[in-house]
Amino acid sequence: MSKIGIMGGTFDPIHIGHLIAAETARELCGLQEVWFIPSYGPPLKANEPGVSGLHRFEMVCEATRSNPAFRVLDIELKRGGISYSYDTVLELQKHNPNDSFAYIIGSDRINDLPEWHKIEDLAARVSFIGLERPGTPIQLAALPNYLQERIMLIPMPAIEISSTMIRGKLDGGHSARYLIPDLVYSYMRRHKLYES
Numbered sequence: 001m002s003k004i005g006i007m008g009g010t011f012d013p014i015h016i017g018h019l020i021a022a023e024t025a026r027e028l029c030g031l032q033e034v035w036f037i038p039s040y041g042p043p044l045k046a047n048e049p050g051v052s053g054l055h056r057f058e059m060v061c062e063a064t065r066s067n068p069a070f071r072v073l074d075i076e077l078k079r080g081g082i083s084y085s086y087d088t089v090l091e092l093q094k095h096n097p098n099d100s101f102a103y104i105i106g107s108d109r110i111n112d113l114p115e116w117h118k119i120e121d122l123a124a125r126v127s128f129i130g131l132e133r134p135g136t137p138i139q140l141a142a143l144p145n146y147l148q149e150r151i152m153l154i155p156m157p158a159i160e161i162s163s164t165m166i167r168g169k170l171d172g173g174h175s176a177r178y179l180i181p182d183l184v185y186s187y188m189r190r191h192k193l194y195e196s
Contacts (some may be wrong), residue, residue, distance in 0.1 A: 002099045005034040005129060006092075008076075008085060010163070011056050013188065014063045015180045017161040025104045025129045026069055028154045034104065035092075036060050036072045039083035050167060051193050053077040062183035086118040089125050102127040106156070107136035113147055123150045131156035170194040 007022050014036075022034040038056045057074050064070035075091055076083040085103065092101060103126055105113075110130045113119060123146055130153045132138060140148055166176045171194065177185055188194060 002032040003030060004092075004096070004099050004101050005029070005031040005104045006085075006088075006101055006126075007034055007036045007104050008039055008083070008088070011036070011038050011060050012050050012163050013056070013166060013180055013184060013194070014060050015161050015163060015166055015184075016178075017159045019063060019067075019181070020159060021104060021106070021131055021156060022070065023067070024156060025102075025131065025154065029102065029129055029152060031069075031102070033069050033071055036064060036070065037076055037088060038072075038074070039076045040080050041082050055187075055191060055193060059184045059187055062187050063181045065183065084117040086116075086122045086125075089122060093125065100127075101125070102129050102152075104129045104131065106131050107133045107138050110138050110140070110143075110151065113143060120146060123147055126150075127152065129154060134158045167194055 005022065005025050007018065009018070011018065022036070025031060026034050038053060038060055040053055054077075057072065057077055060072045064072055076088055079087070089101060092099075105128055107130065110128070113128070116122060128147075128151045130138060130151050132153050133156050138153065140151065140153070143151075161179050166179055169176050180188075
């Protein structure tokens, strides 16, 4: 049985913070692989992704190409609609019945776990790896017991980078180089993504 980490998100665009989070979780939690799953439409975010699913998928492929422990799946993009983690896990378990799965999520996402679609059913099927970020306190005691026992907290290096910040820099005509992997930067330039 392999233990697989799941990194979900819009990845609009993917940046080095995502990669560091995935590698940190892989190393500290003994994961065999981390699977990146770009979402079609996130359930808890108001805004639609800025670029198409195909471009976001290709950027994640470029970003993860050099790490043999990273894989990219397009199951949520193919499914379309709102990307519920519960539906994704059902599909993953159907095709990988001998593997166990753990969602890798940041401090902010841990606190809103009770709002996730079918969260009790999801927590019965997967565990959660919570990345403790400086400045974002985790209210673990405020979560229901069934969630508390399914969360493993690990320290995350302080990296003040977000996709929103990167889009803002690019929209303002500034460089985002070195905040994103070189291959992603080249892909964005080649396809004129995020240019105002």
